[in-house]
Amino acid sequence: MANKTMIKAITDALDQELARDEKVLVFGEDVGKNGGVFRATENLQATHGEERVFDTPLAESGIIGLSAGLALEGFRPVPEIQFFGFVFEAMDQIAGQISRIHFRLGGTREMPITIRAPFGGGVHTPELHADSLEGLVAQIPGLRVVIPSNPYDAKGLLISAIRSDDPVVFLEHMKLYRSIKAEVPDEEYTVPLDKANIVKEGTDLTIIAYGAMVQEAVKASDELAKQNVSAEVVDLRTVSPIDEETILESVKKTGRAVIVQEAPKQAGVGSQVAALIAERGILYLKAPIGRVTAPNTPYPFSEAESDWLPNKKDVVEKAQEILEY
Amino acid sequence: MSKKIIDFEQLKKFDDEFKPVQLLSTEGKLLEPDWKPDLSDEELVELFKQMVWSRTLDERSTKLNRQGRLGFYAPTAGEEASQIASNFVMEKEDFILPAYRDVPQLVLHGLPLYQAFLWSRGHVDGNKYPAELRALPPQIIIGAQYVQAAGVALGFKLKGQKNVAYTYTGDGGTSQGDFYEGINFAGAFQAPAIFVIQNNGYAISVPRSKQTAAGTLAQKAVAAGIPGIQVDGMDALAVYEVTKEARDYALAGNGPVLIETLTYRYGPHTLSGDDPKRYRTKETDDLWVKRDPLVRMRLYLESKGLWKQEDEEAYVEQVRAEINEAINKVENMPKQKISEYLKNTFKDTPAEIQREIEKFEEKEAK
Numbered sequence: 001m002a003n004k005t006m007i008k009a010i011t012d013a014l015d016q017e018l019a020r021d022e023k024v025l026v027f028g029e030d031v032g033k034n035g036g037v038f039r040a041t042e043n044l045q046a047t048h049g050e051e052r053v054f055d056t057p058l059a060e061s062g063i064i065g066l067s068a069g070l071a072l073e074g075f076r077p078v079p080e081i082q083f084f085g086f087v088f089e090a091m092d093q094i095a096g097q098i099s100r101i102h103f104r105l106g107g108t109r110e111m112p113i114t115i116r117a118p119f120g121g122g123v124h125t126p127e128l129h130a131d132s133l134e135g136l137v138a139q140i141p142g143l144r145v146v147i148p149s150n151p152y153d154a155k156g157l158l159i160s161a162i163r164s165d166d167p168v169v170f171l172e173h174m175k176l177y178r179s180i181k182a183e184v185p186d187e188e189y190t191v192p193l194d195k196a197n198i199v200k201e202g203t204d205l206t207i208i209a210y211g212a213m214v215q216e217a218v219k220a221s222d223e224l225a226k227q228n229v230s231a232e233v234v235d236l237r238t239v240s241p242i243d244e245e246t247i248l249e250s251v252k253k254t255g256r257a258v259i260v261q262e263a264p265k266q267a268g269v270g271s272q273v274a275a276l277i278a279e280r281g282i283l284y285l286k287a288p289i290g291r292v293t294a295p296n297t298p299y300p301f302s303e304a305e306s307d308w309l310p311n312k313k314d315v316v317e318k319a320q321e322i323l324e325y
Numbered sequence: 326m327s328k329k330i331i332d333f334e335q336l337k338k339f340d341d342e343f344k345p346v347q348l349l350s351t352e353g354k355l356l357e358p359d360w361k362p363d364l365s366d367e368e369l370v371e372l373f374k375q376m377v378w379s380r381t382l383d384e385r386s387t388k389l390n391r392q393g394r395l396g397f398y399a400p401t402a403g404e405e406a407s408q409i410a411s412n413f414v415m416e417k418e419d420f421i422l423p424a425y426r427d428v429p430q431l432v433l434h435g436l437p438l439y440q441a442f443l444w445s446r447g448h449v450d451g452n453k454y455p456a457e458l459r460a461l462p463p464q465i466i467i468g469a470q471y472v473q474a475a476g477v478a479l480g481f482k483l484k485g486q487k488n489v490a491y492t493y494t495g496d497g498g499t500s501q502g503d504f505y506e507g508i509n510f511a512g513a514f515q516a517p518a519i520f521v522i523q524n525n526g527y528a529i530s531v532p533r534s535k536q537t538a539a540g541t542l543a544q545k546a547v548a549a550g551i552p553g554i555q556v557d558g559m560d561a562l563a564v565y566e567v568t569k570e571a572r573d574y575a576l577a578g579n580g581p582v583l584i585e586t587l588t589y590r591y592g593p594h595t596l597s598g599d600d601p602k603r604y605r606t607k608e609t610d611d612l613w614v615k616r617d618p619l620v621r622m623r624l625y626l627e628s629k630g631l632w633k634q635e636d637e638e639a640y641v642e643q644v645r646a647e648i649n650e651a652i653n654k655v656e657n658m659p660k661q662k663i664s665e666y667l668k669n670t671f672k673d674t675p676a677e678i679q680r681e682i683e684k685f686e687e688k689e690a691k
Contacts, residue, residue, distance in 0.1 A: 051483055056510065057509055057513050059502075059506040059510070061472060061502060061503055061506055062475070062507065062509070062510045065471075065472025065473045065503065065507065066472060066473075066475055066479060066510055068472075068473045069472075069473040069477035069478070069479065069480060070479060070480045072420070072473075072477055072480070073420075073477055073481065073483075075483070089502075093469065096466050097469055097473070102670070102671070103666070103669045103670050104452055104462060105452050105461075105462065106450060106452050106669055107453070107672075108452075108456070109454070110672055142670045142671055164672075165672035166671050166673060194675055241675035241678070242677070244677060245676070
């Protein structure tokens with residue numbers, strides 16, 4: 001076991017799955033010799049060869065369409081979309097094609113594809129690099145959407161995604177790539193694709209978050225602890241499907257829920273979680289559900305990022321509002 | 326003022342380099358008497374029978390649609406040389422990615438006819454493909470199959486399997502980004518894909534001249550660095566020969582080929598309300614009917630003593646019986662279940678969907 005960054009945990013997962021299963025292929029823009037723009041595929045081509053890890057022409061729809069064809073021929077493609085903000089180019093191949101092939105063919109064909117992509121704010125990217133678009137893809141039937149919040153989960157979830165026979169969008173928050181280190185086992189292991197994680201137990205309030213917002217939620221719970229508030233933090237880990245039972249059990253215990261997402265408020269994952277609690281757990285509630293989100297605008301120009309992104313302070317304020325209701 | 330160094334008009338002249346390949350005259354005579362198709366007499370008859378089968382299927386499907394016994398239908402009459410002769414080249418282990426008008430090729434590639442009818446009617450069992458059927462169902466999103474074909478072809482190349490992926494789109498399809506991405510990816514990977522553009526002159530109502538300033542669609546291959554060929558799409562022998570040579574070329578490791586067939590659909594775009602009189606003239610229709618692919622091939626076979634009118638009458642009867650059997654079968658299929666839809670949405674069913682399945686199963690049991 002060693003202390004590793006999330007990017008290193010991701011590289012390890014890819015390396016081990018490439019070694020374990022010859023049907024696994026890793027490809028995308030700059031993933032070969034260059035090792036990816038974030039070095040997530042560092043040395044993988046040298047280790048596993050140019051037929052298993054390769055560069056593609058620069059076209060997102062082509063990359064995902066290529067994955068569909070390769071999956072039909074028995075491969076397990078792990079394509080990379082260089083930044084998830086570029087995904088709009090590939091939306092038909094994701095939403096219209098690979099996610100519904102199992103359904104369209106009446107269960108007779110599978111699409112074991114894992115689409116990896118960096119996303120997320122706070123690292124001063126140009127436009128259309130940082131957007132949180134998980135809500136768009138979470139709405140697609142037949143597609144799993146995974147967002148790790150730490151190095152340990154990143155490795156285990158990515159291995160599960162690659163081994164899954166369903167298509168998976170695996171979103172890697174850029175700010176988490178190198179900002180935190182954690183114990184990551186050297187050997188292979190899996191983290192299930194349908195289980196939320198209770199990061200911190202508490203009794204007064206449940207904070208539900210995912211991706212980089214888990215850190216803000218944990219910081220907020222530390223702050224709240226100083227005010228004698230015991231906040232439970234739930235990390236969704238997968239935003240489709242959502243682990244409903246873990247959320248409901250927590251809300252049943254605490255009676256209060258604050259949902260945190262980096263994405264704008266409209267029609268996102270937080271709305272889904274709020275609807276779930278309203279639908280199946282409204283009688284547990286002592287106060288209205290609170291939501292902490294980004295404003296309903298496109299992702300901001302980078303100098304305004306820190307004003308736009310939700311943070312610990314926003315979570316604490318929303319928690320206090322709910323507690324005082 | 327200095328003399329300009331660029332001749333812009335010259336730079337866009339590819340038109341002369343893409344002339345349609347034609348082997349059979351409209352009277353059914355070989356244009357080059359010394360050239361012989363690489364097909365036995367039996368194969369020539371079989372190719373023509375498949376074209377008659379397709380024409381008969383089109384006539385019957387149109388009637389069945391009018392009677393409400395079939396659903397979505399995109400007519401195929403006029404395109405038999407383009408569709409059937411290109412498909413005739415392919416082997417069972419080759420992979421077809423058809424568009425919605427390419428149901429005849431799909432059936433000839435191995436999809437049972439009753440399943441094609443189920444697909445038309447909107448029943449999922451039409452798409453439950455046998456494991457050995459190397460195909461995707463007809464593509465609805467124009468051009469999406471082109472990038473997927475590049476992937477299948479790359480899969481063959483990586484496995485060292487001697488097969489091709491072959492796919493179809495129309496003239497309108499060549500305006501899509503996926504069209505270009507598909508031929509470009511296959512070219513970059515030197516993957517064995519055969520891309521067929523069936524240029525029937527109209528994307529629903531929009532004429533070919535409004536799709537692009539390019540003089541031919543075959544020349545779009547130039548930008549991808551792959552061979553592009555234009556062929557008389559009403560000439561089954563020419564389509565067969567061009568596709569055969571293209572397949573051999575791709576299998577030899579030379580990468581993909583783009584083929585543009587010049588063809589025509591006699592009927593509307595689909596039977597869902599399209600009226601070609603709004604955008605085509607009778608004169609144009611008549612011009613193409615004179616080039617009919619069946620007439621031409623029939624004259625050729627008759628001149629060789631391989632086919633007679635009685636043969637055709639008997640064969641058409643046989644095909645009609647086969648169609649009747651298939652349509653009767655689909656009218657007795659069990660009703661579809663939403664619970665089964667839910668089961669097929671994910672391979673590993675998530676808990677929330679499992680709850681929905683149980684809810685629907687309870688309803689369906691009533």
